[in-house]
Amino acid sequence: MSAAVGIALTGSGAATPARVVTNDELSLWLDTSDAWIRSRTGIAERRIATVEDSLESLSSQAAQQALERAGWRPDQVDLILLATSSPDDLFGSAPAVQAALGANNAVAFDLTAACSGFLFALITAAQYIRSGTCQRVLVVGADLLSRWVDWQDRRTCVLFGDGAGAVAMEVAPEGWDGLLTMVMRTDGRRRSCLAMARQATSQVLHDQLQAGLGGFRPISMDGQEVYKFAVQQVPLVLTQALKQAGITAEQLDWLLLHQANERILASVAQRLGIPAAKVLSNLENYGNTSAATIPLMLHEAVMAQRIRSGHLIASSGFGAGLSWGAALLRWGRPDAP
Ligand code: ACO
Numbered sequence: 001m002s003a004a005v006g007i008a009l010t011g012s013g014a015a016t017p018a019r020v021v022t023n024d025e026l027s028l029w030l031d032t033s034d035a036w037i038r039s040r041t042g043i044a045e046r047r048i049a050t051v052e053d054s055l056e057s058l059s060s061q062a063a064q065q066a067l068e069r070a071g072w073r074p075d076q077v078d079l080i081l082l083a084t085s086s087p088d089d090l091f092g093s094a095p096a097v098q099a100a101l102g103a104n105n106a107v108a109f110d111l112t113a114a115c116s117g118f119l120f121a122l123i124t125a126a127q128y129i130r131s132g133t134c135q136r137v138l139v140v141g142a143d144l145l146s147r148w149v150d151w152q153d154r155r156t157c158v159l160f161g162d163g164a165g166a167v168a169m170e171v172a173p174e175g176w177d178g179l180l181t182m183v184m185r186t187d188g189r190r191r192s193c194l195a196m197a198r199q200a201t202s203q204v205l206h207d208q209l210q211a212g213l214g215g216f217r218p219i220s221m222d223g224q225e226v227y228k229f230a231v232q233q234v235p236l237v238l239t240q241a242l243k244q245a246g247i248t249a250e251q252l253d254w255l256l257l258h259q260a261n262e263r264i265l266a267s268v269a270q271r272l273g274i275p276a277a278k279v280l281s282n283l284e285n286y287g288n289t290s291a292a293t294i295p296l297m298l299h300e301a302v303m304a305q306r307i308r309s310g311h312l313i314a315s316s317g318f319g320a321g322l323s324w325g326a327a328l329l330r331w332g333r334p335d336a337p
Contacts, residue, residue: 005130006172007179008333011072013065014299015058016047016163016286023158030154037158042262046161046287049144055088058164059142060100062295066138067101070168074101078134080108081125083117083141083291085196085320086148090214097140106138114194115258115319116184117141117291118165119327123182125169140166143290148196150218159261160219161287165295176334180312181244183237184325193225194320226319230264234316235271237326241314245328249273253311254301256329258318259283259293268316280306290319307331 022045023034037043049058059082067074080103082094087110089096094108113120118141128134142164149157172178199215234257242249249272257265262283269279280297289296294315301307309332318324 005132006177007126007129008170008172008176009167009178009329009331010170010333011066011070011168012166012295012299012302013062013069014163014165014296015061017049017053017058019048019050020045021048026158032154032158041159042283043159043287044284047163048146049162055084055086055142055144056093056096059093059140060097062142062164062166063097063101063138063140066166066168070170072136072168074103075105077101077103077106077136077138079125079128079137080106081121081137081139082108082110083113083121084110084143085112085114085117085290086144113323114321115260115290116317116321116323116325118294119315119317119325120184122167123184123325123327126179129169129171136168136170138166138168140164141291141295143292145219145290148216148219155223156219156221159288161289163286163289163292163296165292165299167295167298173334178330180328180330181241182325182327183240185237185323187322190229190322193222193229193322195220227261227264229322230260230318231267233324234268234318237324238272238314238316241326241328247312247328251312252278252314254307254313255279256294256297256313256315258316259286259297260288309333
């Protein structure tokens with residue numbers, strides 16, 4: 001039996017809308033305060049998409065950067081996976097990214113798993129590479145949840161922001177693997193904890209026929225249930241991923257969690273015995289950008305040369321579904337600095 005194909009994570013990119021909205025600005029119309037939001041979540045400001053922004057344009061910018069940093073030509077990309085719950089087009093926004101990049105040989109489609117979306121897409125992309133189906137894949141995580149929150153609901157709207165991030169993933173040189181282990185979970189029985197469900201409205205076509213009408217309700221969330229779920233389940237999947245790889249928490253360079261709430265990050269790190277200095281966080285500046293949080297944080301850390309080639313990263317995504325998962329990643333490739 002031939003050895004399994006290894007994965008290399010060789011480029012990253014990110015893009016966010018220009019408009020910054022601070023906690024104080026939210027207090028202009030909401031009964032909230034900077035002190036409440038900071039102390040409960042760690043968030044100080046977030047980026048909000050205006051009508052001129054689009055998910056497809058931010059995703060394309062992030063993907064273009066990842067492609068350039070990996071040193072690929074657009075025609076070398078085999079697959080573009082776009083993790084999003086807020087596409088510009090419900091038929092899929094990935095084809096628009098493919099067209100913007102001129103990646104004409106790539107197949108492109110969307111994958112929806114809310115805040116777990118990027119991690120699930122990364123794991124999915126790895127299967128295409130390991131099976132020999134694809135050589136080079138762009139994995140994008142992007143969401144504009146500002147379009148889907150109820151801006152009068154202070155319990156949810158203060159948490160979210162908009163953004164996009166991307167990672168380039170390719171066949172690794174022999175002896176290298178950038179995806180050591182992975183764990184994925186879904187508990188659909190608890191899906192109502194966090195939802196952006198269909199709005200049940202209808203249109204009368206004739207007196208014997210009423211068809212449904214497309215539309216969604218704003219995000220609804222049971223914050224305390226989601227919080228409890230995250231602090232219970234995320235340490236378990238991370239522990240399982242570490243155990244599968246035979247790696248201890250002390251050997252990790254970074255903990256890269258879905259950026260939902262600073263208190264969740266601290267609690268998970270504490271449960272695993274990982275010091276705060278190894279916990280990557282940019283919640284303060286962006287809030288929860290859903291499928292974009294992990295690649296956005298990753299890109300910032302790579303650009304700041306905090307994450308370097310060979311670094312070992314434990315990552316976990318969690319959110320609506322309920323869905324959650326973990327992966328143990330090794331950034332870069334052996335010939336990179
Ligand atoms: N400003 C001021 N007061 C507020 C606000 C606000 N923005 N929001 C809620 N409050 C009030 C409540 O009304 C309540 O007041 P009351 O006691 O008079 O009724 C009080 O603050 C406490 O509310 P709680 O909901 O108990 O606050 P809690 O400490 O649980 O924090 C929070 C709420 C921050 C939402 C927390 O539960 C949390 O972070 N949960 C996880 C949510 C999450 O991460 N979701 C995203 C998952 S990822 C995905 O898939 C999209």
